[in-house]
Amino acid sequence: MRTEATETPSFLTGKRVLVTGGGGSIGSELCRQAAAQHPAALAILEISENSAWDIQQELWRQYGSTLPFRIEIGSIRDAARLHQLMRDLRPDLVLHAAAHKHLPILEHNPQEAVKNNVFGTWNTLKAAEEAGVSRFVVISSDKAVHPASVLGATKRLTERMVEVPHGKMVCSAVRFGNVIDSAGSVMPLFRQQIAAGGPVTVTDRRMTRYFMSIPDAAALVLEAARITEGGEIFVLDMGKPLSILALAEHMIREAGLTPWTEIPIVFTGLRPGEKLTEELLTSEEELTATRTGGILRTQPAAPDPAGLERALALLAHSIEGSPDGVREALKAAVPEYRPVR
Numbered sequence: 001m002r003t004e005a006t007e008t009p010s011f012l013t014g015k016r017v018l019v020t021g022g023g024g025s026i027g028s029e030l031c032r033q034a035a036a037q038h039p040a041a042l043a044i045l046e047i048s049e050n051s052a053w054d055i056q057q058e059l060w061r062q063y064g065s066t067l068p069f070r071i072e073i074g075s076i077r078d079a080a081r082l083h084q085l086m087r088d089l090r091p092d093l094v095l096h097a098a099a100h101k102h103l104p105i106l107e108h109n110p111q112e113a114v115k116n117n118v119f120g121t122w123n124t125l126k127a128a129e130e131a132g133v134s135r136f137v138v139i140s141s142d143k144a145v146h147p148a149s150v151l152g153a154t155k156r157l158t159e160r161m162v163e164v165p166h167g168k169m170v171c172s173a174v175r176f177g178n179v180i181d182s183a184g185s186v187m188p189l190f191r192q193q194i195a196a197g198g199p200v201t202v203t204d205r206r207m208t209r210y211f212m213s214i215p216d217a218a219a220l221v222l223e224a225a226r227i228t229e230g231g232e233i234f235v236l237d238m239g240k241p242l243s244i245l246a247l248a249e250h251m252i253r254e255a256g257l258t259p260w261t262e263i264p265i266v267f268t269g270l271r272p273g274e275k276l277t278e279e280l281l282t283s284e285e286e287l288t289a290t291r292t293g294g295i296l297r298t299q300p301a302a303p304d305p306a307g308l309e310r311a312l313a314l315l316a317h318s319i320e321g322s323p324d325g326v327r328e329a330l331k332a333a334v335p336e337y338r339p340v341r
Contacts (some may be wrong), residue, residue: 011226012037018091019044020076020124021098023051026139029218030095031055035067043089044068045098049073054099076120079127086131093225094128096121096138102142103151109183110150110326117154118315121161131168136171137225138162140233142209142210142278144175146336149273153330153337157311163231164305172228175235175280177210179217179258186244190251198263200248201227203270208241208277223295235280235289235296272341282336 017034019029022044028051034042042059046052052071059069074081076098099117100106106113121138128136140159143152162171181187186209193200212220216236224234249259257263270276281289285298310334318329331337 010037012039012093014038014040015092016041016090017093017095018085020046021096022046023048023055024097025179025214026176026208026217026221028055028058030097030221031059031069033215033222034095035059035063035069035219040068041089042067043072043085044069045072045074045076045085047073047075047098048143076124077115079123082123082127086127086133090131091128091133093135093139094124094133095221095225096124096136097221098124099155101141101151102257103273104271106150106154107271108323109326110330111152113150113338114319114326114330117151118152118157118312121158122312123219125161125166125169125171129169130276135225135228136162136166137167137221137228138171139221140173140175141253141278142175142177142235142280143275145279145282146338147334148275148338148340150327150330150339151273151333157330157338159233159300160303160308163300163302164308165302170228170230172224172230172232172234174221174224175227175233176217176220177212177236177238177241177278177280180211180213182214186247187251190248194252194255194257196261199266200252200259200263201266201268202245202248203268203274204276205245205267206276206294207244207270208245208280210238210241210280212236212238218332220295221338223293227292227297232297232299233301234283237291237294237296238280241277244282250291265273270340272339274340288332330338 012034017039019027019030021029023046025163056071100113138158140155144155147153147156159173190200220236252259252263289296289298315329318325
């Protein structure tokens with residue numbers, strides 16, 4: 001488990017940066033690390049007014065008027081708003097962190113997952129391309145590798161979006177494992193359950209996950225933005241995956257309590273879309289992966305742009321129908337998607 005951020009050269013100095021989802025766990029850390037590099041302008045697009053307020057107050061306290069930044073309330077689903085915003089800001093770099101990410105909720109709301117994660121990303125890419133953005137980095141997930149969930153399938157599709165050409169704009173994707181203490185992640189949940197006296201809930205005693213810190217995650221995005229040449233997927237080498245059961249036991253002991261006796265642990269079973277283990281790369285990607293420091297870099301073959309457009313058209317039609325219809329359209333768009341129900 002890595003906990004120290006990778007050092008990133010100050011390549012953002014003098015550049016205009018837009019962070020979508022800039023009030024979230026990763027987005028706000030991207031704003032902090034970008035601000036420290038003295039950009040010419042920092043714009044934060046956020047749908048949640050409360051989250052936007054929090055990062056606004058933090059940056060004001062730290063930088064005052066020395067940091068030229070602005071808060072923009074808006075949704076990545078709103079294509080007209082994105083085009084207006086890109087034309088106004090003319091960013092050099094877009095860091096696309098806005099997304100729905102909670103796996104169980106998205107399994108029951110596939111239309112919303114597709115609207116936000118797929119078409120929201122497409123809207124942002126197209127608006128950035130039209131505005132002459134130089135670089136664009138989208139945040140993906142290890143759940144995109146052999147996806148078994150709606151979340152994973154939407155993230156795999158967003159990776160394919162940056163693998164096709166977008167004019168002169170250089171695009172790439174970054175895959176994360178589980179991010180320590182991000183909103184909705186397992187560690188805050190375990191803390192809440194321990195504080196309440198238990199039980200601590202673990203889906204399966206065999207479950208493992210890769211973990212990384214929030215600063216590491218943000219630093220990986222900025223490093224990918226710096227070194228990308230276009231169409232790559234970047235993954236932080238996080239070592240060996242960690243047992244979720246071992247993590248639960250460790251956190252209980254860390255709280256001064258005894259697992260299983262003072263704090264019971266119960267197994268709840270895998271949820272729809274959930275896998276016992278996650279992977280960082282497919283077998284094909286492993287063959288082409290190269291290492292830059294602690295970062296793995298792979299360049300998948302670019303999908304056919306016309307095929308991608310057809311898949312998106314089918315998905316757009318599907319979201320007007322049933323959840324099962326959306327899942328079938330996702331299977332057509334992402335052939336390796338194998339739902340776990």
